[in-house]
Structure formats: C-alpha cells, structure tokens
Amino acid sequence: MYEKYSRLIGILKGLKSVAVAYSGGVDSSFLLYAVKDSSINSIAITALSPTMPKEDVEAALAFVSELGIPSRFIKTNELERREFCVNNEMRCFYCKDTLFRSIKDMIKDTDIKWIIEGSNADDAEDYRPGLKARERYNVRSPLMEAGLTKEEIRELSRRFGLKSWDRPSSPCLSSRFPYGVEITAEGLRMVASAEDFLRSLGFKDLRVRHHGYLARIEVTEEDINRFMDNELRRRVVDELLRIGYKFVSLDLEGFKSGKLNRLLRNE
Structure with missing residues (x-):
C-alpha cells in the first residue's frame, strides 16, 4: 500500500499544479490529503448541486479548512440539461x-494546469460512464493511475488519521433513480429528506431508491430486522408519506451499492 502511495x-x-474535483467523500478526501502532502500548487473545487447530499458539502467544508488548502465552490445545475x-x-x-466544464472555465x-478527480482502481471494473467525460477535458485520475483500491484508500486514510476513512459511500442523489425514471428537483428533495430521516434513526449504510x-x-x-419493530416501522412509513411518497417498501435483499446497474446487465 505504501508503495502505491509513494x-x-x-x-x-x-x-505540478492541480484543481481537485472535491466531493467530500472517502476517495477525494484521500486524494486531497495526498495533494497537500505532495506540496504542489493546488485548489479544491466543490460543486454545489441539487444532486449532492448536504452532509457531503459539510464534510468538504470541514476538511479543506482542516488541511488549509485554497478552495472554491461552484454552482452546477444538472437539472438544466434535459x-x-x-x-x-x-x-x-x-x-x-x-x-x-465548470471547473475548466473557473481555472x-x-x-x-490539470483537473484531477477521485476515481480509484476498483471503478475501472464497474459501469462508470462518468469516466468518459474525463477525456473531453483532459482530466486525470491519480488514485486509479497509482492502482489504489477502495479498501486500500480506507486503510491508508485510517492510518493517516483522516476522519473520512470509515464514511459510507455517498454517490450523488440522482443515483437513487432507476434508469428511465425522470430526475426532478422534487424527487431529489424527497430522496434527501427520506435518507436524512433514516440517518436520524441511526441507520448508516442506506439508500432510498426513488x-x-x-x-x-x-x-x-x-x-x-430493525423494521420488525412496529413502532419504528410506523414512524418510517408516516414520515415518508409526509415527505410525499404514496407507498413505502423495504428491500429484503439489503443494501448493495450499484444495484440499479443490474438493469443494464440483465441480471
């Protein structure tokens, strides 16, 4: 692992000089730490978007302040793109x-000279169409280039004392929408509110699929098994109905990241 870090x-x-597309997650936080460690000229740029969980924005704010790296926030609104x-x-x-494109315009x-982002070596094995956008803007993925996996990034983050080491994976809120279900501002609000409520009940690794x-x-x-508690189950149902859902279901298979990609693989 340390050889890969070197x-x-x-x-x-x-x-020599980089703009870090910084989301506040495990991978980009580790990348930002490494940028600081390398002593190169850098700036962290975080997107403020309706698709970004608010806890990620808060984590990003706290970490750039802790590291003392110059930072900027930019507003992006993917909802303007049909x-x-x-x-x-x-x-x-x-x-x-x-x-x-927004970062390119900013710098x-x-x-x-360069934009870098936090994809890791494991991401090359999954369906990640977002990686294709790198080619258009000559974006680099140093973690992937160094061969660092998610597990290694978490372990090195732990050893380096980064608070982000055990953060649950937190992709953008649009990933809660199965392909073909239109993404709207109201739908994003409902997902964010539902997930915030479940976290307030102590659930950590979770998704609310819309x-x-x-x-x-x-x-x-x-x-x-927590949902076998009738009082908790009723609280969850009542709150999600209040948020705007008409029906509330529990996936008996449990949480699996990237599950919606099964629709593309015909699993």
Whole structure:
C-alpha cells in the first residue's frame, strides 16, 4: 500500500499544479490529503448541486479548512440539461461533463494546469460512464493511475488519521433513480429528506431508491430486522408519506451499492 502511495505522490508532483474535483467523500478526501502532502500548487473545487447530499458539502467544508488548502465552490445545475433529467444509462456522463466544464472555465485564467478527480482502481471494473467525460477535458485520475483500491484508500486514510476513512459511500442523489425514471428537483428533495430521516434513526449504510411515488428502502442486512419493530416501522412509513411518497417498501435483499446497474446487465 505504501508503495502505491509513494507512486501517487510521484504522479502528483509530476503534474505540478492541480484543481481537485472535491466531493467530500472517502476517495477525494484521500486524494486531497495526498495533494497537500505532495506540496504542489493546488485548489479544491466543490460543486454545489441539487444532486449532492448536504452532509457531503459539510464534510468538504470541514476538511479543506482542516488541511488549509485554497478552495472554491461552484454552482452546477444538472437539472438544466434535459439529457441528464431523462435519466438514461449515460446520466453520469452528463453530470461529470457539467462539473468538469465548470471547473475548466473557473481555472482557465489561472496557472493551474490539470483537473484531477477521485476515481480509484476498483471503478475501472464497474459501469462508470462518468469516466468518459474525463477525456473531453483532459482530466486525470491519480488514485486509479497509482492502482489504489477502495479498501486500500480506507486503510491508508485510517492510518493517516483522516476522519473520512470509515464514511459510507455517498454517490450523488440522482443515483437513487432507476434508469428511465425522470430526475426532478422534487424527487431529489424527497430522496434527501427520506435518507436524512433514516440517518436520524441511526441507520448508516442506506439508500432510498426513488420509483416515482414508491420509496424502496435499502439498509444493511443487519439493520433489516430493525423494521420488525412496529413502532419504528410506523414512524418510517408516516414520515415518508409526509415527505410525499404514496407507498413505502423495504428491500429484503439489503443494501448493495450499484444495484440499479443490474438493469443494464440483465441480471
């Protein structure tokens, strides 16, 4: 692992100056830490978007302040792009395209030469259309280039004392919408409110999948049994109905990241 980390530092030093597309998650936080460690010229840029969970924004604010790295926030609104809202299998491409274009515009009159982002070696094995947007804007993925996996990034983050090491994965809220279900501001609000409520009850790894008027709750297998408590189950149902859902269901398989991609693989 440390050999890979040394490789990462070498890659960063070779870039000399970077704008980090910083989301506040485990991977981009580790990347930002490495950027700081490399002592190269850098700036962290975080998108403020209706699709970004508010806890990620709060985590990003806290971490850039802790590291003392210059930072900027930019407003992106993917909902203005019809091709994003229709939510086909290229949704992530349009999201990343909007982000990288906005960052490119922000740094065009600066001495920053590269945009980097936090994809890791595991991401090359999954369906990630957002990675295709990198080519359009010459974006680099140093963690992937160094061969660092998610597990290694978490372990190194723990050893380096980063608070983000055990944060649950937190992709953008649009990932809660099955392909073909239109992404709307109201739908994003409903998902965010439902997930915030479940976290307030102590659930950690979770997703609320948005099937229009139906909410499909995914929690870990260990947490599924909590819904056998009639009082808790009633509280969840009542709150999600108040948020705007008409039907509330529990996924008996439990939480699995990327589950909606089964629709593309015909599983």
